[in-house]
Amino acid sequence: MTNDIIRLTQVTKQYGQQVVLDAVDFSVHQGEIVGLIGPSGAGKSTIIKIALGMEIADAGQATVFTKVMPNRKVLGQLGYMAQSDALYEQLTARENLQFFAEMKGIPRQKIAGEIQRVATIVALTSDLDKRVSGYSGGMKRRLSLTIAFLGNPSLVILDEPTVGIDPALRRQIWTELQHMRDQGQTILVTTHVMDEAELVDRVALLLGGAVIANDAPKVLEAEYGVNSIEDVFLKAEGVKG
């Protein structure tokens, strides 16, 4: 389909004897929030890394914006937040943001305003001039999130973005993600927080190396005869296990 922003076709990935992804088909369409869920070790980060071209599939193919990955040109159009923070600890948050904004090619005269905009989303404006080494874990997650938002990329990929973030701010971040989606941006997010999985447009459940369910939360709940995505997850795991 032409509006596939991410498309994995028959992707297989093996580490040693362990088959993590087994001929997975998975796509994310323009202007939707897709939540990728699954038990720890199911291969969620591996899907993301293959989509980004950071890992190479043993078989199958990943495309982003119809370009076969890895492809450097595509990277400028997306924002990525990894599961572990990759920040310059000895610099302030503002200096980190300045560095990443320049890397992304944001025009110099727009950088200060852009830093203010993304810091406001995660309530970091009053801490921007502190060194990252003095940041708490949650503050570092929030800073990583702002880096992914810099420049309003058309595709945002977030690996466990709200770990260590308190409930009020978590809600604010989800409101922002939905706003971005309404503006036409595309978002892929992994989460262990099942309440968050209720907020996405489509949930993909990864289990046993395959995407075993892939639909709107309410559709999946009806299909499984339960009232929450948490129960879909538990029921699916129970059936597989």
Ligand SMILES: Nc1ncnc2c1ncn2[C@@H]1O[C@H](COP(=O)(O)OP(=O)(O)OP(=O)(O)O)[C@@H](O)[C@H]1O
């Ligand atoms: N570089 C690697 N070398 C060997 N095994 C790996 C490597 N990367 C991932 N794996 C294995 O692949 C499996 C899937 O890992 P992955 O990080 O994709 O899972 P996940 O679903 O993101 O887990 P979590 O929710 O705990 O973050 C795990 O069993 C992991 O140990």
